[in-house]
Amino acid sequence: MDVQRKPLITQNGSRLPQPQSQSKLKPPTSFKRPRSPDEVSACKRSRRDTSTSSSNETLNSSTVSISITSSKQCLSSSVPKLRNSKSTSTLRPSVLKQPSTSKTKSTATVKPISRQAPVSNKTTSGNVSRAVESTGVEPTTSNSTAKPTAAGGNRKRPTWDLKGRLQDMEELLRSQDVHSQTLATQLTDYNQRIAYLESQKNQLSDVVSQKEQQTSDASKQITNLRNQLKNAEDEFNSMKRKYQQELDDLNFANTSLKRQREALEGDILALQQETSGLKSTMSQLTSAQAGLNAELESTKLLLDQSVKDGKDKDAEIQQLKKDILAHLATIDENNAKLREHETERRKLHNSIQELKGNIRVFCRVRPLIGDETLGNDGSLQHMSFPDIEGKILELEKIGDVSLNESTISAARRANNKYEFNFDKVFQPTSTQAEVFEEISQLIQSALDGYNVCIFAYGQTGSGKTYTMEGPNTGDPETIGMIPRAVMQIFDTIRGLEDNGWQYQFEASFLEIYNETIRDLLGNLKEEVKHEIKLAGQGNNEVVVTNLTVVPVTTEKQIHALLKTAAQNRAVAETKCNERSSRSHSVFRLKITGSNEFTGEKCQDLKESCRSILEQDHVYPDSSGTLNLVDLAGSERLKESGSEGQRLKETQNINKSLSNLGIVILALANKDSHIPYRNSKLTYLLQNSLGGNSKTLMFVNVSPKEDNFQETLNSLRFATKVNQCNIGTATKKIK
Template structure:
């Protein structure tokens, strides 16, 4: 019994140890053998053989210790498993991305090959387009030459008042848009025979009746306007007595459907130039507008002080280039800029009242658009002038009852128009000398009339019966021009 009590006392005093050396002292001061317990259990072997409880406790400690270790090992395992799962996921994602990248690289390679092929095709097609464009120019010119480098269109103005069917002296065959007949009843002088009808037949490249609208008229000219962009000098002028519709044909009025040749030509030029840009053509345009009044040149684009107007001279600067000194040569980039210049010119234009037409213009007005084209891809250049002329009235002096200044005007007009006829006749005869210098008009227009040019003349006719003899005169003049064979034009290409 004493032994058991002792054992109980001893064990109850022993601290729970885990791998540490502990010192215990007995209550009675007696120094006891230290109980050594280690986590590895080495202490267990040092316990006295009878200390079964201590051993059990040591074992329990060990078990607890191992359980702790197992727990943290398990936690570590869980963490590692989790990391492995995540790494595997990453691996899968990387594999997907790698294969996508591979596909992208394949695509890129294919696209690069395709781009290379397309570049070749584009270069090839550009070449073909250029050859096609050159071919078009050649064919277009061939057609224009077949039609004749000088062409005459006749336009009959509608009656401004009254019934169109009353116009009996001008006959336009329904099936032939190239013919026109002027007919007049001639009274029998003796009174014994019936009145006879005298007919004058004319034939032109085209005859437009009173119902022809501006668009229809321009359609015929638009091919010539195209030629100007291709490097040919083109001139279009309107001839006819006062009030016959020259200004209406050349300028028309503000409403777009009533636009005349000048605004329509300008519109076409800028539109075509824009389309040709895709083929490497860059154009620059320079406009000028000059009036020839009493054989004196006036700048219609002049904006300075009226009393400071400079004088002008026509100068020939090369075999096919004419320039006017002190004239405004205005660079233009679009249609609107040209329209503004035309408005300025109209304000500047000298108009005077005559017995025949309130808004009669007593001067020739010459609108010029210098066109310079450059195709830098091909090292090709072309240069030409589009020249649109509204001539002064061609009526004879006595009819307009002109006096004083009006008479002087009429004489100057008639002399320059007569000279125009002489120049055309000389060209028709292939004369070695053509008297261009005899009037300012022909000197200024010489490139447009001869050699390297395509010329179109409108002969405008008034439908009133009292204009019969003026109409006959105009038609005769125009016929002379129509017979004029101009040397084959060649494009100013470098």
């Protein structure tokens, strides 16, 4: 039985200790070499034969011989192999010689034998010699097995030498007996050895069982340990995961805390800076406080002084209050007087205006412009302004131009000189401001409740539009009479508001072209028909149907309306050439005012013709209308040669302008019938051409000598108007 056991190896590769040392369990090496099946069977047979021969002494020699021979063969086949083997224990004869005592069974007895190994061949051979000596039999080998047969005599006995041969056989038999004894001894040894080994085997089997049990226990233990290990690993892993999670959480918390710490550090820094700033402010405030304290002390002293003074002043104030009350009473008294004086001033102003005449004519000569100045130093050869007061214009015909006698009757002088007297003559150098200054009193009359009508009459290109509206250059110096009148009205009412006057304004702007009224503030695309009607209380207020009338409260609004009207006229002009020259434009501003202190009101009393000088004036109501009219070109338009639209245009212009003259003359002659309705223009202006109205006519003339005849015609027409006294402006008493 192989007692060598594999070492117990744990899963981690460590060796578990063997229950006994290998050396103790190692069987004698002489038993290790396995025999071949032939050898085993031969030996078995030999033993059986030997046993048989030894037990049966009756064996015959041949049988013994064969048995010995076979045993010898068996040995001879074994010995050479043993000799060749390096295993000393197998070959050592001493092993064979060992007594089969009980001691040989103990392991301790075996060990010394084992310790003798290795044994050299020399030793082996020595032992063999000693075996020969003890037995007296020479060791045999397989080769020498035949030799004993020959040893009896290498020389072969003759067949007939039976005695010799018998001796040889006996000799051989003796030697074989000796050998047999030796072998028997050896066999006994072997048996003892086998028994010993059997007991060893049993012991080892027990050990093996124990070891197996131990192994099983160890395996179970290992399994348990593995399970524990696995559990521990699982637990470890779960703990690891848990701790990892906790670690992550802690890391996250740590990062958050770091951020918070950084933020707090930033806050701390800011607070530190703020604190240092506050400290410095505090120190400044402290020093300032010290200064203030000092100042306070001095102020307290001053205050004490002031309190003393205050008491004195209180007495003074009481006295002053009394004085103020007395003054206020005086002021009220004076204001009442002022209002009375204002009313008186109005009366006087309008009386003066009436004394000046209700129709006044201003002549304006425009300067030469553009190409007209070529070859001319700006002086006018055919015109002169002889008087210092600026009321006379002299017109002189240069050259042999024959004048129509009928046109020069009124103003003819010797040497073709014509002198014209007007309320004012403005030379070409006169500015817009100078011109307006002369008409500003009329604007005041409109605020006082009078109807005011300002015309611009003259031939085309004589400067009517320039005078009334001004050039569209944006230059405040050149703005015309209409914007200046608006400006003055709003400037004036701002001052009158303090005296209790409140005003409302309504503006409209229309043109009369070809005896058709067109709304310049309305929608041009709409073809709206406009008619003139008398409406209102007593049917004495002239109104235009479908006309845009805009309530205005500011100067700016009126300027916007004027701009709209100019744009609409420009559009109309593109449709009809020179339309502006061939139409009358009328800007109307209706002014209504009342005085909350005096109860005065503006009222337009058209039907009344009584002079304000003849009345005890009471102003229950007051409203006036300012009419600013830019008339169509007054040049003599020849009807012959004109046809169609142009002829109609010409006829309408001639008609309306001549009718204007007729109406003015009729008013001057105090005719019973005033032909207002003969033209749209006079019908529209009927309340501004008589009664309580005040009329101003600008006669604009061209400085060009070429326009001499037309200039003469215009001046004559204006002279005729200027000579009219068309009644006095009045206010109705209620």
